[in-house]
Structure formats: structure tokens, C-alpha cells
Amino acid sequence: MLDVMDSPTHSALSRTLLQEVRMLASQFQQTFGRVPSFMEVCGSHTMALARTGIKKALEGYVRLISGPGCPVCVTDQVTIDAMISLTNGSDRIICTFGDMMRVPGSYGTLMQAKTEGKDVRVVYSPVDAVRIAEQHPHQEVIFLGIGFETTIPILAAAVKEAEEKQIHNFSMWMSTKLVEPILRRLLHDGEVLLDGFLLPGHVSMVMGREHFEFLATEYGLPAVISGFEALHMLSAIRHLLMSALKQRAIVLNDYKSVVAEQGNKQAKYWMNHYFTLCDEAWRGIGVISQSGMDFKKEYDRFNAKIKFSVSTSEPRRTKCRCGEVIRGLIDPPQCALFGKACTPINPIGPCMVSSEGSCAAYYQYMREE
Numbered sequence: 330m331l332d333v334m335d336s337p338t339h340s341a342l343s344r345t346l347l348q349e350v351r352m353l354a355s356q357f358q359q360t361f362g363r364v365p366s367f368m369e370v371c372g373s374h375t376m377a378l379a380r381t382g383i384k385k386a387l388e389g390y391v392r393l394i395s396g397p398g399c400p401v402c403v404t405d406q407v408t409i410d411a412m413i414s415l416t417n418g419s420d421r422i423i424c425t426f427g428d429m430m431r432v433p434g435s436y437g438t439l440m441q442a443k444t445e446g447k448d449v450r451v452v453y454s455p456v457d458a459v460r461i462a463e464q465h466p467h468q469e470v471i472f473l474g475i476g477f478e479t480t481i482p483i484l485a486a487a488v489k490e491a492e493e494k495q496i497h498n499f500s501m502w503m504s505t506k507l508v509e510p511i512l513r514r515l516l517h518d519g520e521v522l523l524d525g526f527l528l529p530g531h532v533s534m535v536m537g538r539e540h541f542e543f544l545a546t547e548y549g550l551p552a553v554i555s556g557f558e559a560l561h562m563l564s565a566i567r568h569l570l571m572s573a574l575k576q577r578a579i580v581l582n583d584y585k586s587v588v589a590e591q592g593n594k595q596a597k598y599w600m601n602h603y604f605t606l607c608d609e610a611w612r613g614i615g616v617i618s619q620s621g622m623d624f625k626k627e628y629d630r631f632n633a634k635i636k637f638s639v640s641t642s643e644p645r646r647t648k649c650r651c652g653e654v655i656r657g658l659i660d661p662p663q664c665a666l667f668g669k670a671c672t673p674i675n676p677i678g679p680c681m682v683s684s685e686g687s688c689a690a691y692y693q694y695m696r697e698e
């Protein structure tokens with residue numbers, strides 16, 4: 330049941346909003362003869378829509394598709410394979426965010442490498458990895474840098490600290506992703522019919538509302554920047570429906586308390602100071618040109634890909650359908666492994682590992698018993 334409905338503060342407003350959304354969705358169906366589809370491109374929205382019950386309450390009215398918004402879910406197997414290969418040096422400490430420990434590569438996880446005695450550590454921030462490098466001057470500390478535009482400035486802050494402190498045994502394996510190129514790719518491929526986007530609050534905080542104008546001007550689609558509370562998300566879906574009904578392409582900032590028109594200029598400055606655009610491999614999608622950021626040449630000394638030689642092969646194919654899930658082609662239960670071979674305790678693919686993954690959200694909040 331909707332926890333938003335049960336909240337004593339918000340219940341009345343939420344019920345009203347939900348009714349309005351259902352009414353608008355019915356109008357859309359009468360007008361266009363189909364259910365409207367919106368994609369959220371933020372892992373936290375995926376989880377929040379499932380947790381609050383909004384996704385379930387809108388079944389049959391609005392199709393909410395979980396797009397490629399979780400950095401863990403889109404990290405390809407080859408990156409994990411490379412990190413596992415890097416654990417093989419005796420003088421090395423590998424650091425990463427917690428969720429990455431259980432993401433399967435072609436032949437195992439970083440967690441398995443750790444249980445085999447390799448020095449793999451979970452850190453909460455890349456700056457913690459810089460501190461570890463400071464404390465272990467005779468070992469090489471390598472941080473696996475994943476994330477979208479929200480995290481890239483934080484990675485830059487860690488490199489800045491290492492640079493200022495002249496720490497030479499710290500480097501980063503960059504596997505970052507950018508939202509704009511993946512949205513363009515999805516729209517270009519046209520595999521799934523979309524009527525608009527629920528845009529990520531945190532990425533927009535860095536990039537600003539104007540960054541997403543291309544959705545309206547080039548693709549004629551509405552998009553709404555939303556916060557993470559139930560009321561925020563219901564309000565955003567209502568805006569999307571109203572725009573879609575009127576065939577009005579507009580990029581709306583419905584999270585003005587946090588997101589500015591031009592974003593965070595300082596965060597953008599630092600990400601562009603150390604990093605430059607690069608081609609990136611997305612799990613289940615493949616390489617997308619200029620869809621990530623990696624070190625500029627002058628910072629090669631911090632670039633683990635330059636500092637260490639690692640050979641990886643083609644990723645092993647599995648029955649995991651995460652690639653189709655994050656492209657919106659299937660819902661998690663359509664994967665034969667969902668809830669059987671693949672559960673949060675024993676995840677086969679990253680969408681079940683990540684606390685923000687679509688399969689984990691479905692398993693936790695929407696699974697039919």
C-alpha cells in the first residue's frame with residue numbers, strides 16, 4: 330500500500346494528486362489509444378517509486394520505465410574484470426563503493442577476490458581512498474571511480490586532494506557515465522516508445538535545467554526534474570501527463586529548492602578541470618561515443634588505466650537480461666532468473682545487486698508472492 334497514502338501529513342494531498350494523475354492518464358488513453366510511458370533515469374527514483382507504492386498504484390494507468398539511471402547497473406563486466414585483475418599485484422589496495430563489491434564480472438566479484446585474500450576495501454568516498462594512500466605510502470591505492478554527473482565532481486575533489494598533498498601512490502580507474510548521451514542513444518534507437526522523462530534531481534543539481542532542453546527542442550518530448558518524495562514524484566508525473574496531453578514539449582524544473590537553471594558552476598568547473606569526454610561501455614548496451622569522462626592527458630599520473638597494464642577479454646555472456654531491463658524493453662519479472670536463481674542475496678546481475686537497481690526494487694516492493 331502507498332506509504333504516501335498512510336502518512337498523516339501528506340495523505341489527503343497525495344490522494345488528490347494520485348486521483349488527478351489517474352484521471353489525466355485515462356484522458357491520455359482515450360485520446361491516443363494507449364497507456365502513456367515515462368522513463369525515470371535515476372536509481373533513487375526507481376527505488377522511491379517502488380517503495381512508496383506509486384508504481385503499483387499507477388499500473389494500468391501509466392507505464393513507469395526504469396531507465397539506465399543507476400551507476401552500478403550500467404557498469405560493464407569488463408570494468409569489474411579489470412579491477413579483479415588489478416588485485417593481483419601484492420603491493421596494491423583496491424578501493425570501491427560498497428555496492429560494487431557484489432557486481433558480477435565475467436568470472437567473479439571483487440567480494441570473492443577479497444575472500445581469496447586480496448586487499449579490496451569499501452570506502453564511502455573517494456577521498457577516503459586518498460587517505461588510505463597517505464597511510465600506506467609503499468602500496469598503490471586504486472579507486473574504482475563510477476557514477477554520473479553527481480559523482481564526477483566528487484571524484485575530481487579526491488584527485489585535487491591527492492594533487493595538493495603530492496600523493497603519488499593514488500590512482501583512479503574511471504568508469505563514469507553521462508546522462509545526456511544515453512538519453513540520446515535511447516531516443517535514437519527508438520526501441521521503446523516514450524512520452525517523456527522524469528529527470529534525476531541530483532544530476533540536475535550539477536548540470537542545471539537548461540542542460541536537458543535538448544529533449545524538448547530536438548526530440549519534442551516533455552521532461553520534469555523531480556525530487557524524491559512521493560508528492561514530488563506524483564506532481565512531476567502530473568506535469569508530464571499534462572504536457573503529453575497537450576503535445577507540449579517543455580523541460581520543467583519541479584525541484585527548484587535544489588536545482589538551479591544553470592546547475593552548479595563550481596562542480597562543473599572541477600569535473601572539466603581534471604576530466605575530459607571519452608567513449609564508455611555501458612552494460613548490456615555497448616560502447617557509446619563520448620558518454621563518459623576520463624582523465625585529461627596532463628593528469629595521466631592519476632590514471633590507473635595508464636599506470637598499470639591490464640589485459641581483459643570479451644565479457645562472458647550470461648542469461649542476465651539487465652541490458653534489456655535498463656533499456657526499458659522488459660520488466661524484471663520477465664527475466665527467467667528473477668526471484669529464482671537471482672535474488673538480492675544471490676544476485677546474478679547488477680540490477681539485483683544495487684540498492685537502486687530495478688530488479689532489486691521490483692523484488693523488494695512489487696513481487697507477487
Ligand code: SF4
Pocket residue numbers: 370371372373374398399400477479480529530531532
Ligand atoms: S546519484 Fe543521485 S541522481 Fe544519480 S542515480 Fe543516484 S540518486 Fe539518482
Ligand code: SF4
Pocket residue numbers: 648649650651652654661664665666667668671672676677678679680681682688
Ligand atoms: S533478475 Fe537478475 S539476472 Fe534477471 S535481469 Fe535482473 S539482475 Fe539480471
